[in-house]
Amino acid sequence: MVKKFKIENLSWTRRKKESELYKEIQQWKSNLRFLDNEVVFLERLLDSYVFEPDTPALFEWLENHKRRLRKVRNAKKETLAKIREHQQMLAGILECSASKCDENFYKLHASLQNKVKTYVKEFGALKSDIFNYAGTVLKKRKP
Numbered sequence: 001m002v003k004k005f006k007i008e009n010l011s012w013t014r015r016k017k018e019s020e021l022y023k024e025i026q027q028w029k030s031n032l033r034f035l036d037n038e039v040v041f042l043e044r045l046l047d048s049y050v051f052e053p054d055t056p057a058l059f060e061w062l063e064n065h066k067r068r069l070r071k072v073r074n075a076k077k078e079t080l081a082k083i084r085e086h087q088q089m090l091a092g093i094l095e096c097s098a099s100k101c102d103e104n105f106y107k108l109h110a111s112l113q114n115k116v117k118t119y120v121k122e123f124g125a126l127k128s129d130i131f132n133y134a135g136t137v138l139k140k141r142k143p
Contacts, residue, residue: 028116055137
């Protein structure tokens with residue numbers, strides 16, 4: 001899904017020190033890595049046999065959510081690759097004296113920040129959707 005991101009507070013962002021930018025980048029990477037565990041859990045849940053077999057449209061629902069999880073995993077990989085490139089650019093920003101270089105870097109930084117926020121939000125919605133539906137069709141354990 002391609003979205004245009006609004007670059008907010010660009011003048012404030014320009015005043016950020018490199019150490020603050022580096023911390024933000026590390027936080028993005030940490031958040032995305034943490035979501036890996038959740039994706040693995042959700043995949044295992046969807047592949048398990050804990051669902052009532054007579055639930056209407058269960059197979060279609062499971063396949064749809066498995067497909068969505070694969071998309072999430074791929075989007076995360078792409079986002080992490082862009083973040084790594086961006087982190088390398090941060091090291092080079094000190095060597096770049098042109099203000100245009102700074103402006104492009106900060107625009108990219110804000111764009112990546114929005115992308116990470118959007119990714120986390122969309123993953124949260126998917127996770128909520130899976131939990132809400134799965135909770136209604138899980139096998140009931142008999143005492």
